[in-house]
Amino acid sequence: MDSIDRKILAELQFDGRLTLTDLASRVGLTISPAHRRLRDLENSGAIVGYRAIVDPRALGLGFEALVFVTMKQEDRATLLGFEDAVGRIPNVLQAQRLFGDPDYLLRVRTTDLDAYARLEDDVLSALPGVQRLNSTLVMKNVVIDRPYPIVGP
Structure with a gap:
């Protein structure tokens, strides 16, 4: 896991509903490599799921x-x-x-x-x-x- 993967994880922890376009922009990538890294993080188990935080x-x-x-x-x-x-x-x-x-x-x-x-x-x-x-x-x-x-x- 490199610094870009860590940036992706940081961004998604604060807003799991980011669009792929916004995520790519925030971490300094184009959409295709951002999508590949996101899939890799999900497949490796670094990202275990997405959920709504309910009051x-x-x-x-x-x-x-x-x-x-x-x-x-x-x-x-x-x-x-x-x-x-x-x-x-x-x-x-x-x-x-x-x-x-x-x-x-x-x-x-x-x-x-x-x-x-x-x-x-x-x-x-x-x-x-x-x-x-x-x-x-x-x-x-x-x-x-x-x-x-x-x-x-």
Whole structure:
């Protein structure tokens, strides 16, 4: 990946709907080489997809919690079962396995506190291997979905 590829990635992170003409102009290429590089970045997996960034409040999902999960068992089957199950819960927007304690961090969105309480009581606490859930309520998002810094030559 060279500096032009990095410029393409930087531009698309800020505006994924750029036309090929605008993208080429911004990175100093003509349309044909810009298109080839874009295809190469997609095929290599450097670009994994395109999406609209939606305001969760527009969907009625104004409540957010960070959930720290401590497992009672950490054998392979339990962890894989937990990860598979948590991956099927639509309200879990992000799930990360951590080193140390706690074992996992989940980012969850629901309509309100009551909906979150039901989700925690009925779904999250019943996930395979869960010993303890510790929730922190999000007061305000200060930085969210920031583009990755583009570093390199």
